[in-house]
Amino acid sequence: MRAKTCVVTGSSKGIGRGIAKRFGEEGCEVVVNYRTSPEAAEGTVDAIEASGGSAIAVQADVTDTDQVKQMRKEAHDAFGQVDVLVNNAGINQDVMFKEMTHEEWDVVLDVHLDGAFHCTQVFYDDLVDAEEGRLINISSIVGKGGNLGQANYATAKAGIFGFTRTLALELAREGTTANCVAPGFISTKMVERIPQKVKDRIQDDTPLGRFGTVEEVAEVVAFLASDRSSFITGEVLDVNGGKDL
Template identity: 55%
Template sequence: MSSTSAERPADVERPSRQPLAGQTCLVTGASRGIGRGIACELGRHGATIIVNYRSSEAAAHEVADAITDADTEGTARPIQADVTDPSEVDAMREAVRETVGPIDVLVTNAGITSDRTFADMTREDWHRVLDVSLHGTFNCTKAFYDDLETADDGRLIAISSVVGKQGNVGQANYAAAKSGLFGFTRSLALELAGSGATANCVAPGFTRTEMVEAIPDGIQDDLRDDIPLERFATVNEIAGLVRYLAGERSGYITGEVIDINGGIDL
């Protein structure tokens, strides 16, 4: 019998379906940037995606249409909610349950910047950034905690930043919010472990998004000089890591802060 016709061992058989088929994933702040890339990547691998957005309705519908119209098993629905408002998050939870049922994967990606050196930073600057990145993660996790705990493969994935580890001039608020996600995720990993659900944190370095593209070229050059790989990450690279963490094969990874930053910490 030829090797091509021999029966394949189970560990090298082709999967019979998309690896995330049957999974429902909610991605906050999914209308653009890294969130958009994550939503499209999870949808590309067969998941049902909830595309959360605050105000970018047209962009969120574009993301959902792109996922649904692609030649995959993935589908998507845009749902509006300001993650800083618990009542809106609770309304999103009810809308999700009415349309697709409980979720399996929560990706808390929504975040903003309001950069000023600390001497000039206002309380409003401070609270706005923490409200979205840190308090928004609390609000969404609180609303969907029962779903994650009872899912067959519950996954909480918080999107942080290298700035949460290193700090950055003019970003004391952003660094505090993003580093706060480390302790939050590790604590949730311990509390969810009994159910078999996992919680992990992804800490990207500088990534080619509209935010980074808006940085003056000279400063971009200086940033690249500090990165051993001498380039910024692509959105697809970040999304690929999240897709792995969302899948069945990541089930023994929990409580981790996973850097994806081109070696900037080396």
């Protein structure tokens, strides 16, 4: 993977942080986006710079177009044109559907779907003008199989599949690819909060018998961002240990 300028939304922690760090290991210039965790974002920047990359932390709420436009300006001021956009920012508001409020529904769809819309539209010209532009969206196994108490999250993540495949068709004429990564259950703080008996059941239902790691997801994203994936577009790559087999 030649050095590229990469924007990773929601990259102050979790999977986003792992992706940003992996880009840094490749010598990339990385925009570490965050909404409410400046200290964590700066920690990601430090990790990227320690591994040989360059990075800046930029605060922006992806549900706000004006803030995303400002993030693009800061990215351009620091590094110039963006080659890779990773739409990773997301939240969850888990509750059984009967008790789910309209606000809990809206906020999850806003971050996942409106956020992907805003960021992709704002950085669209960058991706088209890049020598080998890459759009990579992070979805979830839940978007395929659903999950108790996550009607909002599952709907948003399923929507990312259609968004990715449509953008793949529209960007192809420009030589830019669009792909999606759908992680299974990955060892993050969100998964750590799951009751132990539920975690045991998930691992029992996973053919590889364990949770995935952030690094394993980041490796797939790095591949899709690289020149090695130049003939892959419109795909959903599962990183789930065989969970849906």
